[in-house]
Each structure stands twice: as C-alpha cells, then as structure tokens.
Amino acid sequence: MNFSHNTFLKHLAQTTHSPFLLDIEKAEGVYLYAPDGKKYIDLISGIGVSNIGHRHPKVIQAIKEQVDKHLHVMVYGEYVQSAPNMLAEALVELLPENLNCCYFTNSGTEANEGALKLAKRYTGRTEIISFRGAYHGSTHGSLSVSGNEVKKAAFRPLLPDVKFLTFNTIEQLENITEKTACVIIEPIQGDAGVRIATQEFLEALRKRCTEKGALLIFDEIQTGIGRTGKMFAFEHYGVVPDILTSAKALGGGLPIGTFISSYEIMNSLTHDPMLGHITTFGGNPVCCASALASLEVIEEEKLLSTVEQKGLLFEQLLHHPRVKEIRRKGLLFAFEFETTAEVAHIVEYCLTRGVICFWFLSCPNSFRIAPPLTITKSEIINSCAIIKEAFDSLK
Known part of the structure; x- marks a missing residue:
C-alpha cells in the first residue's frame, strides 16, 4: 500500500x-x-x-473573479451579495411563475431537508408521503423519506409519519389526504436504476396534491441542470411542483443545493419561529458564481x-x-x-x-x-x- x-x-x-x-x-x-x-x-x-x-474555463474564470472579491462574509440570509442574487435571478427566469424564490444550501440532501421542513411549516401538517425505491439523501430527514430499507434499518428511529407508495401506481394516490403535508418524488428515480414516471402518473399526482392541499416536491438533485435534455426533468411532463430541489450539477463542480418555491410559501420560514431554517454556508458566493457560470455555459453552448x-x-x-x-x-x-x-x-x-x-x-x-x-x-x-x-x- x-x-x-x-x-x-x-x-x-x-x-x-x-x-x-x-x-x-x-x-x-x-x-x-x-x-x-x-x-x-x-x-x-x-x-x-x-x-x-x-x-470548464468559464466556471474557473467565474470562481477566480469571485475569490478576488470576497469569500464567506455572513450566514445565509443577512447580507446582500451579488453572486447569490444573480444566481437566483437566473434560476427564476428558467422556471415557471410559481417557482420564484430560492433558498441556497450546501448539498442535495440539505435541499431536501429544507423542502420537507418548509412543507410541514406551511401546511401545519406532519404526514409525508414518498415512494418505494426513492433516494433523497443520507441525512436523517432525507433518509426517512428514502425507500431503501437496507440503508435505513441501522439508523432507526427516523422521522415519524412517513408513508411509502408504489411508484407509477395511480390507484395508491388515494393515500394522499388532508393530513398530508407533502409528497416528495423524483420524476425519474435515479438510484433505483432510472425508473421513469409516466405522464399519467405525474398528472394524477399533481391533481391529487392540489385537491388535498398537500405540497408536491420534485427532487431533481440528479435529473436537473440538463441531464435529461431539459434543464429540469419536470419540463418533459408539463407538471409543475410546489417545491423544486436541485444540487449536484448546479454548482459546476462546487458544492451547492437549492430548494425553490413561491415567495408566499417560502416566507413561512421567516416567522413563528423566526429563522425557521438557517445555514452558515448556504449561498456561498464562490459556489453561487460557479453555479451561475455553469447555467450560462449550458445556454451559450x-x-x-x-x-x-x-x-x-x-x-x-x-x-x-x-x-x-x-x-x-x-x-x-x-x-x-x-x-x-x-x-x-x-x-x-x-x-x-x-x-x-x-x-x-x-x-x-x-x-x-x-x-x-x-x-x-x-x-x-x-x-x-x-x-x-x-x-x-x-x-
């Protein structure tokens, strides 16, 4: 060795x-x-x-330019900085009208954790529904809504009030009720071996969530930022979530994630309690500069x-x-x-x-x-x- x-x-x-x-x-x-x-x-x-x-040369240039300005200056949400501002503007421009407010995190699992908290806070409900075969990350909350029991068993107890349905099975959507805070789903299950949702299933899921007042979370940690031929996989379906999560390719090689929703929904994290979600390094300016450059490369090339x-x-x-x-x-x-x-x-x-x-x-x-x-x-x-x-x- x-x-x-x-x-x-x-x-x-x-x-x-x-x-x-x-x-x-x-x-x-x-x-x-x-x-x-x-x-x-x-x-x-x-x-x-x-x-x-x-x-990529454009990403390297953006990183160097930001490093010459400043690195971390304050925890997320307190100071106004150009790099996260510009990245948020670029993302919002790409997305449907209701996805207009970004919260930047350090990773995909943190984005999913934030999305779950946001859904519970906004709806005042506790039940979370996910799908067998899902993978949403390895931190406790994300692991709780992931579908691989082999990976979960040694770490129980995990989050309570989580139910699992069978992917692409419309009949099981009746399990979404007025008790459901949110449904979290990958439009294409990545770790399960690229299991692709059908058009009919996602449309029925969106309809059921709307009827019951449950928020629909699309986890696009793996499928986002061009991987499927659209910037986000949900664009293939014309089905829009209430909360979208992204990470992995977003940063162009640097660590960043985000959960994105409407300003109305996201604003619920600002009160009762104040600082309902907080992170020290979320929105790191160097990572945001790299992410913005990555989005620009995809468009320009x-x-x-x-x-x-x-x-x-x-x-x-x-x-x-x-x-x-x-x-x-x-x-x-x-x-x-x-x-x-x-x-x-x-x-x-x-x-x-x-x-x-x-x-x-x-x-x-x-x-x-x-x-x-x-x-x-x-x-x-x-x-x-x-x-x-x-x-x-x-x-």
Whole structure:
C-alpha cells in the first residue's frame, strides 16, 4: 500500500470496505488523470455533478473573479451579495411563475431537508408521503423519506409519519389526504436504476396534491441542470411542483443545493419561529458564481440541443444480448444485467481500460452512465467500444 492510499484509508472516513482507490491528480473536460499520466473518461460525471465537464474555463474564470472579491462574509440570509442574487435571478427566469424564490444550501440532501421542513411549516401538517425505491439523501430527514430499507434499518428511529407508495401506481394516490403535508418524488428515480414516471402518473399526482392541499416536491438533485435534455426533468411532463430541489450539477463542480418555491410559501420560514431554517454556508458566493457560470455555459453552448442525439448513440452502440434492459432519459442511463456479479465485472473491466462507469446503490444489478453533456461523438464511440468488450468478456 502506497503512502497516499494509506492516508486515504486510515485518516479519511470510509463508506465501504472496497473503494475505487483511483488516484486523481487533475481533471479536464470529460477526462480524469492519474499521477502517472493515465487518463480515464468519466462517464458518470462524478455521479451527476460535472454536466458541463470538469474545470470548464468559464466556471474557473467565474470562481477566480469571485475569490478576488470576497469569500464567506455572513450566514445565509443577512447580507446582500451579488453572486447569490444573480444566481437566483437566473434560476427564476428558467422556471415557471410559481417557482420564484430560492433558498441556497450546501448539498442535495440539505435541499431536501429544507423542502420537507418548509412543507410541514406551511401546511401545519406532519404526514409525508414518498415512494418505494426513492433516494433523497443520507441525512436523517432525507433518509426517512428514502425507500431503501437496507440503508435505513441501522439508523432507526427516523422521522415519524412517513408513508411509502408504489411508484407509477395511480390507484395508491388515494393515500394522499388532508393530513398530508407533502409528497416528495423524483420524476425519474435515479438510484433505483432510472425508473421513469409516466405522464399519467405525474398528472394524477399533481391533481391529487392540489385537491388535498398537500405540497408536491420534485427532487431533481440528479435529473436537473440538463441531464435529461431539459434543464429540469419536470419540463418533459408539463407538471409543475410546489417545491423544486436541485444540487449536484448546479454548482459546476462546487458544492451547492437549492430548494425553490413561491415567495408566499417560502416566507413561512421567516416567522413563528423566526429563522425557521438557517445555514452558515448556504449561498456561498464562490459556489453561487460557479453555479451561475455553469447555467450560462449550458445556454451559450446550446448543450441541451445535443443531449437526446448523444443519448440515442449510446443506446444504439450498447445493445447487446447480455443486456436485459436499457432505461434512459437523455444522458441518464441504467443498463440492467442478470446479476450483480456481471455488473461488478463490467465496471472493473472498464476501469482498467480507462472508462469509468458505476453501479446504483439500490439497483446493484444495473450500472449507470451519465457522462458530461459536452462529450463528443468520437468519445462516445471509443468508450462504447470498451464497454462492449466488457459485455463480450462476461462468462
């Protein structure tokens, strides 16, 4: 074991007994580079973060310009700063009229925690409804509304008054009642292996929530910021939530999340009690500057217009007899196999040949691809050739 690996394993808290242990010295575009110069094509975008590629020049410039002005100056919500102001304006301009007020956090799970608190505060209700297979984060509240019991059991008791329904099952929506504060859902369940909501289901869900006075929360931590070919996945459906959460790719590589609602709903956090939700580093100006630049890159480079074409190319090139099912929306993929062992073999095979793909926590017999939206046709063809070799090498 070399020195850097020893430090990593002994002095940094571990999440598994078998981390990738990939040494990374630099990153650029769709590539990661090891200290020995070996390069890897990052087909997972650091798990949905680097949608515009690593170290985009415009993002780096925005970060440097903000660093020259100031870093953290005050806890969220007290001082007026241009970077979060400009980011909020840009997001509101992209969104439907009712999503006009942003609260910036440090991560996706914090955005979901804030959204849950907001819904309970605004409605005065306590019941939360989520869906089996959901993944909303690892902090206590987000874990409480996530659907993987294996990940939850060791940490109970969690939030009370949480009910789980079956995704895409309209009949079960009758469980939403006048007791329900909110329903939280991923329009496309990411960690469950890219399970895509139907049009009919989301329309029925929106109608039921409106009828019963429950707030509808769309968790777009993974699917937001262009991943599906729209800036947000809900745009494919024309179904608008009461609260929207986003993170991961929002920051262009820096940590930031947000929950967004109407000013009326969000204002309920300002009184009874005052400071109903607070964060020290939320709205960090450097992260906000990076996020704004990332949104501008997507628009200026017209990246959304190429997502579907690139997704189709991946899908066409990776059809194979061993693949049981391909689930895809834009450039978000799950490739399902018979066993978890097959997936582990594919991921390892690709890694040794310089292609990074990954599995899903809650769907380990599928592997994920979610490359930067900036990936080129030749990079898709070259990486798919290696993935097909991995498929062919299965015993």
